[in-house]
Amino acid sequence: MSRRSRWITLGAVWGVVVVAAVVAPFYLEGFWLQTGLFAMSAAVGAIGINLLTGATGQLSLGHAFFLAVGAYAYVYLSTDVGLPTPLAAVVAVILAGVAGGLFSPIAGRLKGAYLGIATLALIFGGQHVLFNAEPLTGGYNGRAVPPMELFGFVFADSPGLVLLNVPFGALERLWFLGLLVLAAAAAFARGVLRGRPGLAMNTIRDHEIAAGVMGVPVARYRAGVFVLSSMYGGLAGVLVALVFQRAVPDYFGFLLSLDYLAMIVIGGLGSVAGAVIGAVFVSLLPQLLTRYSDALPLVAEPGSGGVSPAEAARILYGAAVVTVVLFLPGGLLGLATRLRRVIPRIKELRWPNSAPAPASRR
Amino acid sequence: MAGEAGLEIADLAVHYGPVRALRGIRVTVPRGAVVAVLGANGAGKTTLLRAVSGTLRFHRGGVTSGTVSFGGSRLNGSPATAVARGVVQVPEGRRVFARMTVAENLRAGALGVRDRAKAGEARDRVHALFPILAERAHQRAGLLSGGEQQMLSIGRALMANPSMLLLDEPTLGLAPKMAARIAATIREINAQGTSVLLVEQNAAMALGLASHAYVLEVGEVALSGPAAELAASDEVRRRYLGVGTPETDRPVGINAENAPPDDPPRPVRTLSRWTA
Amino acid sequence: MTTFLELLVNGISVGAVYALIALGFVVIFKATEVVNFTHASLLLAGGFLVAKLHPALGFWLALAAGVAGAALVGALIEFLIIRRARVGSHGVLAIVTIGVDILLTTELTREIGTDVLALGDPWRDQVLHLGPITIAETRIVALGVAAALITAFLLAFKFTGWGVAMRATAEDAETAALMGVRLGRVSLSAWAVAGALAAIAALFLCVFPTPGLDRSTTAAAMKAFPAAILGGLDSTTGALAGGLIVGVTEALMSGYQSQLAFLGRGIGDAAPFLVMIVILLFRPAGIFGTKELARV
């Protein structure tokens, strides 16, 4: 009974989510679709850094670099090398992994904050290369990103397409691509976390020596997770480039890396769902505040003086990071889990006659 | 000096998270006395000292009920208060500040007291007790031998002019000669007016020093009484000294398990071998 | 040769200022094992106070107020947040400090707005001519002050009760507590000291030859990270060495960028980080850092 009802609830929740996601592009205007797509890309990247920081306990402040590798490699491979775009995307993700692998002498040996600061070199070194290797990167102004083309279907505004009476431009088309990529990335990460590698990663985080004694090659695993996490970064980079239609070096800076850390802390360290929740929160917050700045107290419209929406967003999410660590261990996800535990209890209180759920353990 | 009241531990219970470490502990150390706490590893001896010195929180533990008081008023669980009130602990394993010199270690010991002049006196007293510490004043503490480190650890605690010294396994890992030396020093310190609560594995030494002793077992006081009585009691002799159990005449069973020795362990279950 | 000397002297003096920031960073790490990413905002807070107060109070009083203010901000962060954060890993605490930094920096840059604030220092744009070398007076003062502060600091570390308490805590917090050291005070004072040092560093980062304090001043604080790490996070000597290495590397790489054109323009910014990586490859705990021994 309880098992069945849990399946039904879970099914219903997922049903709503899936339907909402599918229907969204038919209703939402471009701005929201774009925001949603940025959130999806952020979620992919956040899953990656959560594998590293949340699940393995390794801090990285250099994640933005791998987004850059993904984005630029995609542009270079599809435009200059002339690879078909899907292949270019795949190779770009692999290249991001290779870049992570090149960093493994550091990533395997250092841990915690040392690694975090060491990865700053990726940001500063990386941006230096992006600005200077102009033939590859287009320098300061970056490069245009060619649209993805899958089996002759182009993810761009033209050729025009009208679906069910709604014009389907680049954003509407990319929406579904983004959903697929995110779902695949999340499923893969869940598999990793629940499987053999995930256990090894968690043990490295909790007790490095025990992990080694249990047969986990700690340095190799650290480096391996770093590579995997870089590939997630690369994938997020390809996605963000496609949405953006432009890759510019400025974007891939220190602040972007901080955003990613904020996402996983706010969402919940170590889990896929936490990363996604955090990514959505951090990506949506500034846009919501900007959009509704006139209706919100304390937030001023841009140009009128006072706290601008962009500033308000940063203040809010800085505060969110602190609050979550102080008061909500487990992040927003942990909060949701706790609520889920509380709500059935409330239900029981309200309907004392309904048969109590049999203990489901065992 | 607040009258005759020494250290009073009443109904103490301590938990580390969900794990209970102590329950219903009552221990009294009168002023000027040496009291020993015996017990197997994991029986809760160190936990007891931590509860007195206020360092439980370093191990994510806490007092869940009961009180610890000294000189008639309660110790509130902060190590700084305990030190200020004259209750100073010498930690297990010596734990000298290895990267600091001997002199600096002694100086660190006086950090809890305000009076500068007294610190000088205390230093003289320490140097009188352990002349080697004066000789090695500018050497890094990490380079001292185990015995010298133990002297430094005790000396460091004396720098705070304690009226009550908590000693956690002071002879641990020391050669017998050195252990005897430390024992003699403890006696001397006590003779100078400092009460001592001594946690020891070396039961013979502890009972030799103490006037009163408690035996802890799995977080509770199993036995207590005057040290001489305990040393003479068959049960303690069998358990902790391993001598003279009439029934079995086992020569020296050390820290022997209290289960009847003639009950050999049996395999309880079987596990098949794994075939890959 | 003259150019080289000039760059070198400049590099050393800027490096000394970086060393001040790195020192604060190291002190906090030693006392609390927290990697403090709020350093940039402490710096900004100190500089901001001096800039805002000097017209009313005069430079020296304003400086004192700035130093005290930044120390207070540091202490408040420790008292309100770090002390209360019950988290298992110091990595997560580092992320908390990132959150605090985002908060403070946003608010401070909002206050600073679009202005370039002068700090009203008495040295203005005076320069000294040492033979063929010209160097700004502020730089000489910076070098002197940094050297004096670092010396005073090392002496205090060695000889004062506070220093002994700090070192004892860094080595073994529980045993230090058994000596009656109040750990809360030690960590509070570490944060306050770090704030004060950052405020003084802010002064020298915002006076001539730079035009004043503005929202981009935080970028300079970033240089303290490689400085602290390559010296060794738990070593005061390391902070000094790291700061100097970063300052000199940066100055030389910028000054000779025409000759180093193959490395790309603007290498001065990236160079300290690259040096840091090279050093970490050979010494994962930094030049003077101590390797931790696993205990099981």
Add this chain to the structure above:
Amino acid sequence: MAKFGTRARIATLAVLALAAASCASDKAVGGAPATGGDGVKTGPGVTATTITVGVVTDLTGPYASLGKSLTQAQQLYFEQANAAGGACGRKYEVIVRDHGYDTQKAVAAYTEIGPKSAAIPQFIGSPMVTALKQRIDTDKLLTIPMAWATSLLGSRAIQVTGTTYDIDMINGVDFLTKEKGIKAGDKVGHLYFEGDYGESALNGSKYAADKLGLEIVEQKIKATDQDMSAQVAAFKAAKVKAVLVSVGPRQAASLVGVALAGGMDVPFVGSNSAYSPQLLGTPAAPALLKDFYVMTAGAPVSAPMPAMQKLVADYQAKYPGQTLDNAVPTGWSAAMIVDEAVKKACAAKDLSHEGILAAHRSQSTFEGGFGTPMDFTFFDKPASRASYILKPDKAAVGGSVVLKEAAVSDLAKDYPVPVG
């Protein structure tokens, strides 16, 4: 099994929802631009009563100071235009979006306000505009970037006002040779930002140096660099006779301060973005006042023109106590360009994006009341090649005065402007 059933059910639900989706959506294909009651064809951003203009600016990033002045000037302009009856029987509405010099936020902002705007009288940041160039062209949305790099030329919908940075620098080198005794064989330093601002400017100085037999000593820096000591040392070592400055105001101040203090007494010629009156409150002030010049296409606020004086008075009345710099007239004239285009388009009864753009591109001698006349009929050339030469002045409004009236140097006349 149960799992599969759930999935199948979800899929069915999704398809059903999809089918239902088209019915209620606002996005359903609505048709071509409508024609209003007054016979004027309308497009995005234009209703029967309002014309919406979008401002994409930087209020929290490195160009916040510029963005603030431009935005306030434009808000003032449209307010006054509305007070005077608006345009085409409609009132202007201004939407402001701040991107803090972050390209992603700029793209997001454009996606949001592009479809609701009739024109964009201000778009800060050449990387941002470059990133959106294609989309702006496709949308035919008249956009005035507040950046003067040559990479922004060549797009019909994007109107770079006045000169580009390279032309300013050519005119600047010309000024140095004519007035400051720089001659063939001399070395001239050029300090510039990475990015297309600095690189456009460098293009110009290199062209001029090539024609005049000078040698350019390059020093490239980043926007985050603050202390120019190393750069001054390098210039000194190379024995440059003058320095061109295409960086931000802070770096310019540091450069001239260090140079002067170090005994390097040469003239400095800056691009229009290299100077800000706030610098006169810093220790660099004496150096700036001594031998520093600014090249710009627009007249400074201190220029003795009636229109300028009125603007200054109105601005000060509206924003008392706020910095008044040369960005104010720049923003004002950009707003006027949009207003003029709208009025012309109104006369042609077409307020669609294409209508406004066509009207704009039909003007060959636009004169906004201050500064030089501009020609908008070409989009692969700068609208003007004449630069003012300004000199910092503490007493003047806006911190600078005209040293030489706007003029086109011979070198600049024949200069082939690179496009895109």
Add this chain to the structure above:
Amino acid sequence: MIPELVVSDVTVRFAGLVALDAVSFTVRPGSTHALIGPNGAGKSTCFNVLSGVYRATSGSVRFGDAELTASRPHQVAALGVARTFQNIALSPRLTVRDNLMLGRHRLTRSGFVSAGLRLPSARREAVRHGARVEEIAAFVGVADALPTPVGLLPYGTQKRVELARALCMEPRLLLLDEPVAGMNSEERREMADLIVSVRESLGISILLVEHDMGIVMRIADSVTVLDFGKRIADGEPDEIQRDPEVIRAYLGDIEESPS
């Protein structure tokens, strides 16, 4: 099948202190060997050397043909050497099942790709080894706790989980670091029985560090006594109990200590 463990002349120095001083002993195949000595005698250091956590300053440790002193912990584990920790070293947030599955690490192959894609090979592996984990959990008596996060379990149970995790490695040599520390008599007896069951069932070698002499005397085939980093005795339990050197090390020098 089960090789001999030969420790010869192992010395470990830390910053001038000698933690182990030329210690030698041999663990015969299939025997239970105890390493005893007062606190601080070097037993834990010895374990850390055997499991590759510390590097010996000199000397050698051979397990069959393999030299352990040159190996990293995971390489030692790959040889079939498993250990438990004196202070529990489990992942508190993971369930017992997950902690035990980690023990299967060396016996399983699935990597990032196969786990991420949930390839059939990874699933088969998980099912097969999951079954064995349940078997071992039942054997150790923690089957009921399998879905519970380790951090919520009582201390005694956590100790058992530690043993179970080591057994999950299907070891040829099992190193137990104070398996009964902190347990009450009942739990101690159960643990002792369990250790005997392990040896009876699997026939593996067991090396044991323990304070509880009762346990040691009852389950060990041979005993090595360390004191102050040195080996002071080695032999059968009965001999050891009579060794005057050992008695002195444990009780202190009764003669010298003033009464």
